[in-house]
Amino acid sequence: xxxxxxxxxxxxxxxxxxxxxxxxxxxLEEKAMFVRTExxxxxxxxxxxxxxxxxxxxEIFASLYYDVMDLRRGQPDWDERDRxxxxxxxxxxxxxxxxxxxxxFDKSILDEYTRLGNPLGDHPDMTIxxxxxxxxxxxxxxxxxxxxxxxxxxxxxxxxxxxxxxxxGELHEGQIWEAAMSASHHQASNLIAxxxxxxxxxxxxxxxxxxxxxxxDRWASFGWEVHEVDxxxxxxxxxxxxxxxxxxSGSKPVVVIAHTVKGKGVEFMESELGWHLGWLDDADEExxxxxxxxxxxx
Amino acid sequence: xxxxxxxxxxxxGKSWQLTDMIHQAPGFHALSDTLIELTEEGHPIVxxxxxxxxxxxxxxxxxxxxxRFVQFGISEQNMVSAAAGLAxxxxxxxxxxxxxxxxLLTVEQMRTDTAxxxxxxRMIGHHAGFMLGFYGTSHHATEDLAITRSMAxxxxxxxxxxxxxxxxxxETVSIDGPVxxxxxxxxxxxxxxxxxASTIKIGKAVVHAIGSDITLIATGTMVHPSKEAVAQLNAxxxxxxxxxMHTIKPLDLDAIMTAADASTVxxxxxxxxxxxxxxxxxxxxxxxxxxxxxxxxxxxxxxxxPVGPPTHLYRHLGLDADGIAAxxxxxxxxxx
Numbered sequence: 363x364x365x366x367x368x369x370x371x372x373x374x375x376x377x378x379x380x381x382x383x384x385x386x387x388x389x390l391e392e393k394a395m396f397v398r399t400e401x402x403x404x405x406x407x408x409x410x411x412x413x414x415x416x417x418x419x420x421e422i423f424a425s426l427y428y429d430v431m432d433l434r435r436g437q438p439d440w441d442e443r444d445r446x447x448x449x450x451x452x453x454x455x456x457x458x459x460x461x462x463x464x465x466x467f468d469k470s471i472l473d474e475y476t477r478l479g480n481p482l483g484d485h486p487d488m489t490i491x492x493x494x495x496x497x498x499x500x501x502x503x504x505x506x507x508x509x510x511x512x513x514x515x516x517x518x519x520x521x522x523x524x525x526x527x528x529x530x531g532e533l534h535e536g537q538i539w540e541a542a543m544s545a546s547h548h549q550a551s552n553l554i555a556x557x558x559x560x561x562x563x564x565x566x567x568x569x570x571x572x573x574x575x576x577x578x579d580r581w582a583s584f585g586w587e588v589h590e591v592d593x594x595x596x597x598x599x600x601x602x603x604x605x606x607x608x609x610x611s612g613s614k615p616v617v618v619i620a621h622t623v624k625g626k627g628v629e630f631m632e633s634e635l636g637w638h639l640g641w642l643d644d645a646d647e648e649x650x651x652x653x654x655x656x657x658x659x660x
Numbered sequence: 661x662x663x664x665x666x667x668x669x670x671x672x673g674k675s676w677q678l679t680d681m682i683h684q685a686p687g688f689h690a691l692s693d694t695l696i697e698l699t700e701e702g703h704p705i706v707x708x709x710x711x712x713x714x715x716x717x718x719x720x721x722x723x724x725x726x727x728r729f730v731q732f733g734i735s736e737q738n739m740v741s742a743a744a745g746l747a748x749x750x751x752x753x754x755x756x757x758x759x760x761x762x763x764l765l766t767v768e769q770m771r772t773d774t775a776x777x778x779x780x781x782r783m784i785g786h787h788a789g790f791m792l793g794f795y796g797t798s799h800h801a802t803e804d805l806a807i808t809r810s811m812a813x814x815x816x817x818x819x820x821x822x823x824x825x826x827x828x829x830x831e832t833v834s835i836d837g838p839v840x841x842x843x844x845x846x847x848x849x850x851x852x853x854x855x856x857a858s859t860i861k862i863g864k865a866v867v868h869a870i871g872s873d874i875t876l877i878a879t880g881t882m883v884h885p886s887k888e889a890v891a892q893l894n895a896x897x898x899x900x901x902x903x904x905m906h907t908i909k910p911l912d913l914d915a916i917m918t919a920a921d922a923s924t925v926x927x928x929x930x931x932x933x934x935x936x937x938x939x940x941x942x943x944x945x946x947x948x949x950x951x952x953x954x955x956x957x958x959x960x961x962x963x964x965x966p967v968g969p970p971t972h973l974y975r976h977l978g979l980d981a982d983g984i985a986a987x988x989x990x991x992x993x994x995x996x
Contacts, residue, residue, distance in 0.1 A: 381978070395689065407948050436824045441750075445748075447745075487776075487804060488668075488777055489776075489777060489778055495748065495774075496744075496745065496748065496773075496777070497772070497776060497777050497896040499772065500772050501769060503741045503769065503772065503773055505746035505768075506737070506738045506741030506745065506773075507742065507748075507773060508740045508745060509738075509742050509745060510741065510742035510743060510744060510745020510746040510747075510748070510749075510753075511746070511748055511749055512745075513705075513742065513746055514743070514745065514746045514747075514748065514750070514751055515749060516750070517703070517706060517727070517728070517746075517751060518749050518750055518751065520749065531972025536737075537737045537738055537741070538733075540737060540738035541733035541738050541741075541742070543733075543735070544733065544735060547733075548730070611922055
């Protein structure tokens, strides 16, 4: 195999220049907590939702939307914005509040989440929700659609990066690996995939269902540059994503395996299979709000 | 069954290999040439295929515009989803593979990534019907019209010949949403001159004639033999007509109802299962409008097609000119 076709498991980047200030860290932590509290609020309207799947990627959302991605307030269709494609569309409930916070649509729309006539459903629809760069719901498509966007950036000369959030269970889909092969072959260096490695899919532990390991080696063998990070350490995560976004234009697509905890932030949900999907009654909802507020103080 | 020799259009009577295929399938020149013209005119075209560039002739496009051509390899699902991603950046992707794979293997990607999202992706399903005759059922597409026309937002086209293919591709430029284009195998006899084809409009059928006894409504590859069948019927004193339904969706309701009002029998002719395709679509229109016209759906009768050269299969299934004329004459006799 020619060396240029082989991916690599990269050394942790030198983070001196990209290190976050304490103030930046605190601000991002607050945004991650905002994702969680809004998720609880919106699911209380829908009366069913994916709490735990959203909590595991709250820091990833916050880091991308409040630090890493180039976006313009109130301009969801800005041509050169960085793109975000979510494979695990069932976590959209945590993304919608951020899109409203960017003034992509009116915040009052959140209050009718999933109600008839409201654009916001469990899975995101790009045709009716400003700021959604691609619809999702079927697992396995997002790396391909993100690859198409990354290719489109190069063909049209619009300089943007494409961030694709994948669930770890989603990696069981064959199309992911079609796209992985294709992206490295076509040198989609502006494609950055983030795997929310929260260890659980619906029926149980991902690796008990179909083993993913050795995951970093698998991505590397498909020609990707691979990084690993604690997906809840917002300082480390953001520093890594800053480095990747600003790295010299190489030839490889990049994947970040973000080690996360499903249900992170609420003790009784953490790595608890059942909370993949559920609903909190009033008393439990109050307790969760209190626990989240307490977590932010620590 | 008597087997007659195939027409062997395009074969040169000597050895050939893969890269010669484009010379055997001159009909595909219309595909690449039209896409090259549109690119030259400044349309944001990008072309992709899944390891079939010699079969569909898109190698010609690749040679002219290598930077606008994406080789996806044998990963059709990735190709259709990626085409949707490309379309979000302002490009107009045309992606092509065998119609059987496009309509069945990528059906969910077509529906969820191009139709639900209403993106301008053009999906070309070539060698449709049973044009890959002896390759067998895996390579036959006799369900693609039924599948694609049931997707909201999707435009569905089935050109009758290369000139109509070229004109219809040109017409798709003004369509903002997804388009499925059912294409033959590049060896299709001409039905229309370039000039005749250039006046075509998506959604507007070509009405050759309305017959007081019977009007055939044919699509794609079945237009040419149906035209011959109509000539045979007319020679026998039967007043027969022909409508070329090149657009399966949106369907030209006026053309169908004009024929239904004037003809004793309407007969649809398609290289497709009679369930869900053109026959199904016309049946819906007649029923919706309470038409008393009798409908005969000619095509594949809810079966898998055996292996055999396409021309032999047409004869076997009564889908050559003689078979279509016989079916029409029988329908008229049965009605009396």
